[in-house]
Amino acid sequence: FPVTPVQPLSRKMYVCDSRFHTEHLRDQLEVKDQFGLMVVDRESAAYALLRGNHMTFLRNLHSFVPGKHGKGGQSQRRIQRGTEILAKDHLRRAGEMASKLFLEIPDLKGIVVGGPSLAKDNFVRGDFIDFRLRDKIMGTVDTGYTGEQGIRELMEKSTEILKDVRYLEEKKLVQIFLSELGKDTGLVVYGQKEVMKAMELGAVKTLLISEELDVIQTKVACPQCNYEKQEAVKAREFVEFEDEIIKRNCPECGSSKLSIEDTQDFVVELGKRSNETGL
Template sequence: SDEVNKLFLGMEDLQGIFIGGPGPSKEKFVNDESLDYRLREKILDVVDLGYGGIEGIRALIEKIKDKIANVKYIREKQVMQSFLKEISNDTGLAAYGLEEVQKALSMGAVDKLILSEKLDTYHVNITCSNCNYKESRTAREQELNKLELSIQDESCPDCGSNTFNVSGAVLIIEELGSIAETMGTEVIIISPDTEEGEMLYSTFGGIVANLRFKLTY
């Protein structure tokens, strides 16, 4: 148990522990007084298996796969509830929408960046090949081809030529994730399979954040 304590207590994002094995050894381990109480509280299930080793691990994974999915959803609900609490209490420690969250990220203010798994929006870079004028627009994945065709009929707002072209497109979820990584921000991807996950996408556009400090404009 001492080795287990050393190994797992340092894991900040440990959500739960499943224990499995043949015979009474697993119950003996769970009831060992040297097992830290913080780890004991995270034990989600003790599973009886017919054998140990690699085959035992495979059998354990098969038996607990539905429960693992539930742990994921519980974690996602907790993350969204934490964000919604900041919103409802008007603490100033929450941001939502691409522009606001992107600004907060650039200031190093984002503690947790929360993104919807359904987010399929791109930042599309547009360039005039005549005068090198540049601008950026957003478009969903299914709109990219239509946007590319429509841009060819537009005139450059700077030089007036018809040499507008799409020079690149970056998935916003990847763009924000890269910025978050450089800022030491935790990135959490939320599925739409819970009420909170669907709310993230439909109400907040799939992009929200918990902040370390209030933003000043």
């Protein structure tokens, strides 16, 4: 069946075999949260949006701030003061751009700010950020680069920060689930069949999928003889499983043409339905 990605895929992957590779779809289904990334230094700023593993670069901002070097003396102090004003001006502009780009994104989960330590800290501590965005700053990270390269560096270095956010979010959702269940409000259902039915009715607001459930049912078959076997594989180990099947020989006739004939992926199925019902 065709699966429409929740968002544009960030990686192209064409593999010709018995099955479509859904790992990237799976990433998307698990994480739909959006995060703002921002790298700021004393004369530039860059912005991006992170959704799952998909990063969208938004904007580069450049200001002219002269360097700090020069001769000493009276005029140097004046220049210094001028430079400070320009530097401050730049941070203010960087903050305004952040508002322009990030405030219009509904449900922005958080923002991570990166950059060389001094400029970034001045930016975060100073009065340059809209108060609505200030609350969303989850952390700051020192980066060596700026611009788009800085954004990539920030993305790699913020993994831990983002993981914590996801973990807390997950914990909160499970607590809500348990409390609804305990109070017997009738607002929760569980079990594969019950959940599928609720989704068909369009009655699902939040869908929690246990990692235990993240299993792909496969049918391994031999084209030479009639050998057939059902095997369940953890989704995250599926690629390794495919490799192993290629190397494995048929236990009946010894043929090396053993292949995966069919797969059933409950999570992808759920994802498909959630798209159909607009969850």
